[in-house]
């Protein structure tokens with residue numbers, strides 16, 4: 177169990193959500209909280225009107241709705257398709273979270289209760305494809321965190337194992353994997369753990385699990401027979417980044433199980449940051465570490481920033497060399 181520090185403190189719900197079994201289950205689970213009816217999970221006036229400095233308070237609300245969009249988007253990384261699934265947004269507050277720049281102040285956790293409908297679509301798509309496909313079901317949220325609220329992951333993993341083809345996959349920054357360890361997953365789920373140095377987790381990935389717990393969870397999932405991967409993501413090049421990322425890779429060498437070292441792959445993603453995030457973070461977390469660095473970053477269109485090419489190339493070479501030295505044969509799938 178994760179310590180969610182009293183999350184949620186209130187629920188905003190679409191009336192239609194209570195027509196679904198999961199909606200009624202959530203209503204019963206959180207009936208002691210205030211429930212506010214809303215027209216649409218996409219436009220909650222109270223949240224949209226709030227000041228940026230209210231962001232941490234808004235993040236404590238849970239939104240319960242029905243997903244209307246079921247459009248799959250092609251992808252060419254670990255998965256073949258990005259799937260709109262049972263949640264969007266998150267209760268944690270990573271300062272770089274791209275959901276913040278996409279949704280501005282609305283990156284609160286939204287849970288969609290029509291999971292049967294989403295699973296039916298997923299199974300149909302999986303069976304209809306010529307070649308087995310991999311479906312990314314966690315690109316808009318953190319499903320391990322969501323699972324603490326809904327219990328959706330065991331339901332998903334076992335149903336896909338029974339009736340699916342190919343694989344499902346999701347990344348996480350949370351360690352609450354106990355409910356997943358005994359499931360019949362049939363090797364159809366690829367579990368990906370995101371790792372960062374402890375200093376970054378503490379100062380930037382606010383509300384997520386500490387590094388030792390993430391590594392333990394990854395070892396346990398591998399032991400339980402899941403296919404596993406590691407995301408070094410996002411790589412944040414604060415002053416002194418070489419030291420803390422070098423130590424992270426040493427920690428991985430010391431603490432990852434031999435099975436993980438044998439079968440895991442690595443994805444490396446350098447941080448991008450946006451103008452909108454910079455404004456919200458400056459007002460909502462005035463004391464927090466500043467991620468925007470004029471010297472080291474450059475514009476990348478539509479108010480986004482990334483590290484300058486020379487620095488990124490230096491970072492990539494550094495990480496590849498350390499991974500090769502400490503983690504031997506672990507393949508790096510891609511670096512972006």
Ligand code: SF4
Nearest residue numbers: 266268269270273317
């Ligand atoms: S855990 Fe993921 S979804 Fe949640 S705030 Fe952090 S980056 Fe965003």
